[in-house]
Amino acid sequence: MPDQYQWPESHSEQTDVLPAIKPPPPKPGEVTAVVPNPPQGAYQGTSAYDEPTVKWGSPEGEPEKPAAKRKGLRTAGFAAGAVVGVLGVLYLVDILTSQGNVPRGVTVAGVEVGGLSRAAAETKLRQEIEPRLGQPVQLRAGEFTMAIEPAKAGLTPDWTKTLDNAGAQPINPITRLTSFFSKREVGFETQTDRAALTAAMEQVRAKVDQQPVEGTIKFDGATPSVVEPKEGRKLDTNAAADLVVKVWVNGQVIDLPVATAPAKVKPDAVQQALAKAKAAVSAPVVIKGEGKDATLSPVAIGAAMQFEPGPDGTLNAKFDQAKVVEAAGPQLKSTEKEGKDAAVVFEGGKPTVKPSEDGMTVKWDTTLAPLVDVSQKPSGRELKAEYEKKPAKVTTEQANQLGIKEVIGEFSTGGFAPESGVNIRVVAQKVNGAIVKPGDTFSLNGFTGPRGTPQGYVEAGVIENGAPAREVGGGISQFATTLYNASYFAGLKDAGHKEHSYYISRYPAAREATVFQNPNGSSVIDLKFTNDAPTGIAIQTIWSPGSITVKIWGTKRYIVESQPGGRTNPTDPQEKPGPAQNCHASNGAPGFTTSDTRVIKDLNGNVIRRDTRNVKYNPQPKITCPPPA
Template structure:
């Protein structure tokens, strides 16, 4: 049995150095084996006891064989084997660091010049590949997509973009260059084992094509906000829920398309919301306070001698609401409201009638004017909105006003319309042209032009269409014969022009034909033309620059048209036509495919007409007016069938 080790009881007992122990005495030391392994069995150092730590330590650990120990352990805290506690983690860290250095060097060696790990381009994984391998892989995967439509969504809109039409082309070199090479930074390289990077493509876009494609996208994607409103269906008021609009975010959308169009995935294009101003609460309020009461029953309009009734459906036609400053403002469309009730009140109105000049027994006579009595709708409908909100007493009273004639009987009689001041006649027109000449002559007959007023033929007749009684007749189009509704009117225009020419009236605008027509006087003829909607293109107009009125009389026969101007004669007018000059021979021209009529054409030339105006009472010359007209040659029309025969 081993003898128990005697422990000093105080610091004063530490002065003696313990003898070297060759054989273990006392209780077994649990650290003995570890110390033996560390120092070796034969060279195990002599132990000393440290009273401060109450542990044995190798001899000399306290500064030599007999030195005094330092105030604390020389190597810091120790583990169970007697080693400093910091040494083992340091060894482990050093080992790990060395391993990482070796791994970094090996990875740098084998991946030099390759695409970084974890990199994908347009959804194609190319990380770790060489540049040539990456390009082959990208071309194999992406090239089939380049001509396919690019699907997109933008807010509530979805569609497709044609990359070819948009001018998009992939730049392969730049696309690969943006992927770069393996990084040198060790932390980045190690991190690449655990991360991925998605890259888009680099695109070359034709500017004009791409701009046009973006404009087309904006047209399809942009949506105006739908304000809260009220609609009427079958005379029932229904709320319209507000809906925000959207606008394409142009710059961001461009970047998204240019970067990801070749990904094969549906693109999400950014949009910005366009807010509404009228909330649903305002819609419900207006529905409750205005729209529903308006549809609750009819409104009676009391007229002079008869009444009219606005039914709910007719009210709905003329009632609408406008978003303004966050509210719905009711609006009345007077034309639609009037249309709903006017037929029932028509018998209570009297249309005014101007005094006119009629020709009886070859002389002018005044047909008396009549004043009108018309409903003043602005005043009548002013209280309508208030009446529509009422459940009872839904009535309006029509307000009337007198409408005097624009030309009263007294005015017509005082115009001095008493004698012919200008007259002209033309002949030889085709039957279909004659129909149109008769219709326009009837419209113009009896027209009065007050002193200082200008008479416009196009304005007076309005649209010359089939609805007004006009038919298709001959015209000249691009130098060749053709047909159109209202053809032949130019003959009436020429006749009217010459009538006011010889009356000494002031010309307010006319235009000759492009080439000369033999039945008209040289330099003294006119044409007129309208668009299909009746808007004027070429007009004929004169101004009454006299102190007296002028009345137009027309006389039509199946073979002639005569126009007379009546008033108070001021002038005697003479026309002096000069000789033709600058002749231009006709040139051949292909005729139309259908209804071609060959012709020899006619030469063009230039001519000057001089209007000599003399005082009717004295015969003295007042002034001369020259007008030079250049006529183009009438082309020689050659028909295709005729060419073959030749």
């Protein structure tokens, strides 16, 4: 201690004797303690630290002394510590005994697996979930429903990853405590073949997606009615696939994410269109032609009237011109004039040009332009037909400039039966004078059109499946072969032809052609060639009862030679029974392979190119007929 401070030698020198003071009565709620036999001169009153008032004297009862209180607190502390120690032991035991198990409270797709070992948890999941995984997954998009097969959609359960989602045992004691009273759902994991799932969703989308149906007007004869609008829908395939992966295991119907597309036409626009439709069919419309009129009946108006969405939700009326022409065209046909192309005629063995004639036809687009407005009138419902000239496809001037002045290719065949001769004469008359302009392709089937009885063709002999038969138009292949050879020696470009399946001796091998049409006139086997010359060509046909000749006229530019190849790979005919009726026996003919090379030279004899064509002919079967009954 510092030397300047002097402690007293005795405490007695510092003691003052105070007079006895009677303590005041305790305040309400004040805790007092009564100490019997207080020491003489002791202070009685309230301590400076707000400790309970100590009252000295003889008490009515014995209050707790400060030492006893401290002892009670120590006892309570020991008890609390013991409880904490027990809880700690229980916590450690719980930690140790649950290691490796699925945390308490965990559920997967509604199945409780918390507290189980992973093996037991997987077994339970398989038992309760796996049966539903083989069932089709039900999907719904608005009112549309369908199902997909999980395996085909690439959906496979992943049990290991599913249990991994549950996590490890929690260390937090509060979390462990609350797990006794709560549940925690964890996601189900799926092994996904994304390509297969996307393909499945595209199949769903093809059925779900639909464009909005706009409100419009339809006609039943001359009676119009409203078509109510219907909103469209579009499937979000990516979001749908993600949703299926997430919830397919639940076994419930999955509502797919579908965006809707509202109709654009406003309801009041539909009602306005209905009023226009009723006005349009209220009376006929007359088209005034030159010398004759056409009448559009209310039924014809209703069949041709259409409505299409316009801007800002409107619905605009229009007419299908083709349907109007279908109804009115035949009525005005006599007011039109058919044009004629320039043609090449052969007089005195030389070609001359027969002049073309322009046609006159109704100009339907301008004639029908006011039809919508006229159809709304209560009276004066008339249109004036407008006409226009229709130039010939081949004009006189064009024909004179085609350079058709000399024979550039020619060929003849003969030896046909009378019925075949009739058909050859009819087709020859049709083709005679045909003009093929530079760059154009001639098609025999296309030029003649159908070749049936109405066109003058008769039934004649053909070879069908190697056996003689008869059909309308038989013999046309002989004309096709003759025309093909004429174009061959004219040096024209082959644009497609087909040889007979069986060799016919009157034709040059590998240098012949056949044609065929369906009964409706559609082409099956055709003969085509392209005029690749800078000048035009004309086809001349010369028929006699015993032969057919085709000449190609134009401007000569080539010398053409044919070099036939040898015959190889012979195949013997097989015997084949003929039909029970109308059987025609034949000895058949062997098949073989051969070729033909077209050598094209310029007019000076220099070779320009060689074109070789290889052809395989089938053996013609030997037909045997049954003995007469």
